[in-house]
Amino acid sequence: MIRLDHLTKRYGDRAAVDDLTLELKPGAVTGFLGPNGAGKSTTMRMILGLDRPSSGRALIGGRPYHELEHPLRTVGALLDARAVHPGRSGRAHLLAMARGGGIPRARVARVLEMAGLGEAAGKRAGTLSLGMSQRLGIAGALLGDPEVLMFDEPVNGLDPDGVRWVRRLMRSLAAEGRTVFVSSHLMSEMQLTADHLVVIGKGRLIADAPLAQVLATPSVLVRTPHAGDLADLLTSPGVSVTRRGENELVVTGATLERIGDLAHDAGVRLHELSPREASLEQAYQELTAGSVEYGAEGAR
Numbered sequence: 001m002i003r004l005d006h007l008t009k010r011y012g013d014r015a016a017v018d019d020l021t022l023e024l025k026p027g028a029v030t031g032f033l034g035p036n037g038a039g040k041s042t043t044m045r046m047i048l049g050l051d052r053p054s055s056g057r058a059l060i061g062g063r064p065y066h067e068l069e070h071p072l073r074t075v076g077a078l079l080d081a082r083a084v085h086p087g088r089s090g091r092a093h094l095l096a097m098a099r100g101g102g103i104p105r106a107r108v109a110r111v112l113e114m115a116g117l118g119e120a121a122g123k124r125a126g127t128l129s130l131g132m133s134q135r136l137g138i139a140g141a142l143l144g145d146p147e148v149l150m151f152d153e154p155v156n157g158l159d160p161d162g163v164r165w166v167r168r169l170m171r172s173l174a175a176e177g178r179t180v181f182v183s184s185h186l187m188s189e190m191q192l193t194a195d196h197l198v199v200i201g202k203g204r205l206i207a208d209a210p211l212a213q214v215l216a217t218p219s220v221l222v223r224t225p226h227a228g229d230l231a232d233l234l235t236s237p238g239v240s241v242t243r244r245g246e247n248e249l250v251v252t253g254a255t256l257e258r259i260g261d262l263a264h265d266a267g268v269r270l271h272e273l274s275p276r277e278a279s280l281e282q283a284y285q286e287l288t289a290g291s292v293e294y295g296a297e298g299a300r
Contacts, residue, residue: 001026001179002047002148006056009042009203016042018203019056024181024196026147029174031194031211032183035288039203040183041079044152048077060148072101075148076141081133081156086126090117090136093125094143103144115139116165130157138166148179155189167193187281191215199284201291215278219286220256222249222263223272230268234259242286250276250286 002024009017017039024030034040045051047058049065057064060075068074084093094108112121115135120128128136134157141149151170155163170193174180184190190197197214199207207214224230227249231241239253251259256275263270276282 001061002181003059003062004043004047004056005059007043007046007053007058008055009039009046009051010054015203017046017053017200020200020203020205021056022198022205022208024179024198026179027174027177028195029170029180029182029193030196030198031190032181032198032200033185033187033190033284033288034200034206035291037202038200038288038291040200041152043200044077044079044150044181044183047150048075048079050079070102070144072097072103072144072146074144074146075150076144076146077150078134078137078141078154079150079152081130081137084125084133084136086124088125089123090121090125090128090132090139093136094140097140097143101144107143107145111139111142114142114169131159131162134158135162138169146178148181149173150181152183153185154182155184155186163189187279187284191280197280199287201288204291206287206291211280214283214287215280217252217283218278219250219252219276219282220254220259221272221274221276222251222259222270223247224249224263224268224270226268229266230259230263233262233266233268240286242289247271250282252286 004020004022007017007020008015020043032040042051046053060068065071098105098108115138117135120132134154138154155166158166170180170182194211196210197207225247227243227247231243231249234241234251234254242250244250256273260273
């Protein structure tokens with residue numbers, strides 16, 4: 001289990017992570033989501049003792065990382081697939097990790113097989129493709145057969161078969177009762193993989209809830225040349241209106257019929273009024289609408 005108690009990291013006047021309190025339980029895949037610059041990587045680095053918190057604490061199994069008796073056998077992590085000596089083969093890299101962590105050599109062969117590296121395990125790490133580097137990094141995370149696993153963007157560079165393999169692996173690890181914490185920007189993949197979601201923006205917690213709960217709120221897409229007027233009419237307790245472009249609104253908390261009646265009574269012309277299927281991408285965009293620091297014009 002991972003527990004964060006008021007975890008905070010400041011760089012000067014800027015809070016990269018701001019008072020995060022979470023408990024990540026075993027037996028589930030927890031997806032970690034947030035815009036670029038939200039503080040996801042910094043949070044993971046503090047859990048692993050790579051960055052020192054400004055205040056608060058991060059605990060793995062009730063202890064900070066630096067106090068773990070057998071770190072590799074307690075927590076496995078992949079934060080940067082390229083963080084391997086480029087002149088070493090993948091097999092040599094894992095053997096060095098095993099020696100340092102008191103792990104039997106036989107386990108190296110096992111995780112290489114699990115990761116599907118095959119002959120690529122004998123190649124120098126610096127010559128591996130990004131996808132193969134990801135597989136090597138995942139093999140390293142699995143090396144100590146740990147109860148806690150953390151992955152930062154594990155499917156980057158993988159082909160469709162590799163993406164499906166990672167999805168099945170995450171699900172199987174959670175089914176074995178392990179704590180699995182996965183950061184990703186791929187909403188469709190997270191919707192297929194995660195049981196629980198943690199969403200942060202500008203270092204602050206936005207959501208900490210089961211996936212089903214995040215997806216449970218229905219919404220309606222409205223296209224109208226009078227989007228601003230209709231948004232004002234719809235704004236009320238329990239109703240959320242998100243502006244998307246000049247002429248589009250996404251409305252949650254109001255039925256399609258209610259929106260149509262309000263528009264009709266106010267003489268607002270509608271070009272589209274349609275229910276939207278629940279999707280993580282939609283829910284994520286609505287959750288983080290006010291938390292994007294680095295966004296291209298017209299991207300939302």
